[in-house]
Amino acid sequence: MNEVVLLGAEAIAQGAIDGGMSGVYAYPGTPSTEITEYIQRNSGARKEGIHSEWSANEKTAMESAIGMSYAGKRAMVCMKHVGLNVAADPFINSAITGAGGGLIVVVADDPSMHSSQNEQDSRFYGDFALLPILEPADQQEAYDMAYNGFSLSEKVGLPVLMRITTRLSHSRSRVLRMKNIAENELKLPDDKKKFILLPSIARERYKLLLNLQDDLTELSENAAYNTLKDGNDRSLGIIACGISHNYLMENYPEGIPHPVLKIGQYPVPVKKIKEITSSCKEILVLEEGYPILEKSLLGLLNNSPVPIRGRLDGSLPRDGELNSDLVRKALGMEVHNGPEIPEIMVNRPPALCKGCGHIDIYHSLIEALTDFGEGRTFADIGCYTLGALPPYNAINTCVDMGASITMAKGAADAGLVPSVAVIGDSTFTHSGMTGLLDAVIENSPITIIISDNETTGMTGGQVSSAVGRIEGICLGIGVEESHLKIVTPLKKNHDENVQVILNELNYHGISVIIARRECIQTASKRKRIEVETKSLSTKS
Amino acid sequence: MGMKKSNIILSGVGGQGILTIAGIIGMATLKEKLYFKQSEVHGMSQRGGAVQSNFRIADTPVASDLVPLGQADLILSVEPLETLRYLPFLNKNGWLVCNSSPFINVPDYPELEKILNTIAEWPNHLIIDADKIAKDLGNRRGSNMVILGAASQYICLDFESLESGISAIFERKGDAVVQQNLLALRAGRDAALK
Numbered sequence A: 001m002n003e004v005v006l007l008g009a010e011a012i013a014q015g016a017i018d019g020g021m022s023g024v025y026a027y028p029g030t031p032s033t034e035i036t037e038y039i040q041r042n043s044g045a046r047k048e049g050i051h052s053e054w055s056a057n058e059k060t061a062m063e064s065a066i067g068m069s070y071a072g073k074r075a076m077v078c079m080k081h082v083g084l085n086v087a088a089d090p091f092i093n094s095a096i097t098g099a100g101g102g103l104i105v106v107v108a109d110d111p112s113m114h115s116s117q118n119e120q121d122s123r124f125y126g127d128f129a130l131l132p133i134l135e136p137a138d139q140q141e142a143y144d145m146a147y148n149g150f151s152l153s154e155k156v157g158l159p160v161l162m163r164i165t166t167r168l169s170h171s172r173s174r175v176l177r178m179k180n181i182a183e184n185e186l187k188l189p190d191d192k193k194k195f196i197l198l199p200s201i202a203r204e205r206y207k208l209l210l211n212l213q214d215d216l217t218e219l220s221e222n223a224a225y226n227t228l229k230d231g232n233d234r235s236l237g238i239i240a241c242g243i244s245h246n247y248l249m250e251n252y253p254e255g256i257p258h259p260v261l262k263i264g265q266y267p268v269p270v271k272k273i274k275e276i277t278s279s280c281k282e283i284l285v286l287e288e289g290y291p292i293l294e295k296s297l298l299g300l301l302n303n304s305p306v307p308i309r310g311r312l313d314g315s316l317p318r319d320g321e322l323n324s325d326l327v328r329k330a331l332g333m334e335v336h337n338g339p340e341i342p343e344i345m346v347n348r349p350p351a352l353c354k355g356c357g358h359i360d361i362y363h364s365l366i367e368a369l370t371d372f373g374e375g376r377t378f379a380d381i382g383c384y385t386l387g388a389l390p391p392y393n394a395i396n397t398c399v400d401m402g403a404s405i406t407m408a409k410g411a412a413d414a415g416l417v418p419s420v421a422v423i424g425d426s427t428f429t430h431s432g433m434t435g436l437l438d439a440v441i442e443n444s445p446i447t448i449i450i451s452d453n454e455t456t457g458m459t460g461g462q463v464s465s466a467v468g469r470i471e472g473i474c475l476g477i478g479v480e481e482s483h484l485k486i487v488t489p490l491k492k493n494h495d496e497n498v499q500v501i502l503n504e505l506n507y508h509g510i511s512v513i514i515a516r517r518e519c520i521q522t523a524s525k526r527k528r529i530e531v532e533t534k535s536l537s538t539k540s
Numbered sequence B: 001m002g003m004k005k006s007n008i009i010l011s012g013v014g015g016q017g018i019l020t021i022a023g024i025i026g027m028a029t030l031k032e033k034l035y036f037k038q039s040e041v042h043g044m045s046q047r048g049g050a051v052q053s054n055f056r057i058a059d060t061p062v063a064s065d066l067v068p069l070g071q072a073d074l075i076l077s078v079e080p081l082e083t084l085r086y087l088p089f090l091n092k093n094g095w096l097v098c099n100s101s102p103f104i105n106v107p108d109y110p111e112l113e114k115i116l117n118t119i120a121e122w123p124n125h126l127i128i129d130a131d132k133i134a135k136d137l138g139n140r141r142g143s144n145m146v147i148l149g150a151a152s153q154y155i156c157l158d159f160e161s162l163e164s165g166i167s168a169i170f171e172r173k174g175d176a177v178v179q180q181n182l183l184a185l186r187a188g189r190d191a192a193l194k
Ligand SMILES: Cc1ncc(C[n+]2csc(CCOP(=O)(O)OP(=O)(O)O)c2C)c(N)n1
Pocket: A027, A028, A029, A030, A058, A080, A082, A083, A086, A381, A382, A383, A384, A401, A423, A424, A425, A426, A427, A428, A453, A455, A456, A457, A458, A459, A464
């Protein structure tokens, strides 16, 4: 067997490659990005021609993967948790159609919101869609679950949701690889109608899905990822989901005296839960994210036979990421704090890089807006969201990808004229384009600034679907050529750019200003690679 | 049992090369066939924010990906202020090894002397001007290697393993880059022994 060192995200990627995957579909998003990036770099994946190009957004990614699964091949989709909101429509419906070739939907949650707008728990979506969920505790399980997830999906005829969180995604350890499984042959579904969700067919398919639920629970009862280990001290039983099992074990280096049910596959194994709850005086539930299992154990009528502790009774915090110290406290053990953080400490929040083009366009925008009054800049998600921080204080909103254009439109409809939208290039093609169509149809009095750094900056510089296409898209959607402006955000162009923005703010209709300058991070990375390849090639 | 163990917190500012240090320790750990878990920060904080990586090495399996409070044997910091951010994780006998050159990208950055004095209040500390040492070697980007060299005596790995870690990590960039970084690593070790 072949031992490698991988991030949790990379372990999923390698597991899927070794497990016979024919394609990964994804839109970047922390902490899921590294899965697809690994596949893009992997020479084995490249040789086999495994699809790994970025998709325009999570919905298009999900649909492409369903298409590949329809054609009988094994496909994986990767996204961050909020991406599943975007992909929710095809995701929920994919449970009704069922899968052809194995289909794994990997969703990376971000408890504590290290790089996110919320900390929603994707297990909720899995339950909602009535699909099996896999939740690895460590890098090896991440590999194994991806590797075996395809056959699980094919066996039950359903997509499988794989849920990880930031910590596992971005933590490295040793992983044992298994032997490579060949890709599936092209094969159309046996049931030619199952992917046609007309109500008459969907009703039948939905009944099938409901009937499968007992089988899924039975699979969970016997799954290797769900283990019940007995212990002598039954004053407490612990149910630990996914990575929280590590935080539990950290506190018992010599072995744990209590019964422990470790859960890595859902729907939850009900028999095993009954076994531990009936043999222990009290149950502590450890789960990363929302108290989903805890809540269902408590029941609406609070009729659990034993007290249930966890995030809802205050044993653990209701929000935020878990760690071994929080679990330690919940277990009633003493936490060993080191020295306190001295008073001189200050925060060091992320900031726009020195020399970033977003800064220059914000300076020009702020100046142009001076006489119009504040509160009219609707921004979006990306590096440019950091324009919310001092010294810029340049934006008023950031809700979800694409919301800048549509919120500016809504505010303009309400009478806030002019309203300004600020959106990045990748966000524009992710979900700004459709909102632009709404605004064009009504010729809304808004000025849209597409701050185009020609990359997907915030997530580390992935290829942006927008490169080379923004003007064409805007004109095609119907923006007037005379109100489509292109500027270069540089200090020396400041006055000129203020004037361009002012002109468009004064125009009562829709304008798009593209502020285009390459991201300084991608630019310097590109130059470094150029220099390195040059020096290597001159030597050899 | 439990003979070899290091809980390390690597700290600094996004872009200062912490992940490279982690990669090298990782290679060295593999070579010595020890268990490890190493967590790191990707995403938003990499844009000039405070970043850390937790590195846990042991000769028995490691459970948590994160170092528990009061359990770090070493805080290795490429930036002075960032040394102090993780103090609650330091154990009683833990070491602080840090670079004295500040990375100032916030308006309220404290006075450097106050920071260095606070670090020096902790008995086990080592403050090194890694930027200067790296610059003198003609390898401005090598201060992370200097700090790793200085801290090497507090990590449960052989110095040679760290050296081979450097060779492995920088191999694809050519031998000159490998040699430069080995020099920086050794210069850091020598500065610490002075
Ligand atoms: C639905 C959803 N998918 C993905 C993300 C992760 N994400 C945040 S910003 C961003 C990239 C934005 O790129 P761009 O709009 O080009 O702006 P830049 O960061 O380059 O300035 C991504 C992918 C998210 N927050 N929400």
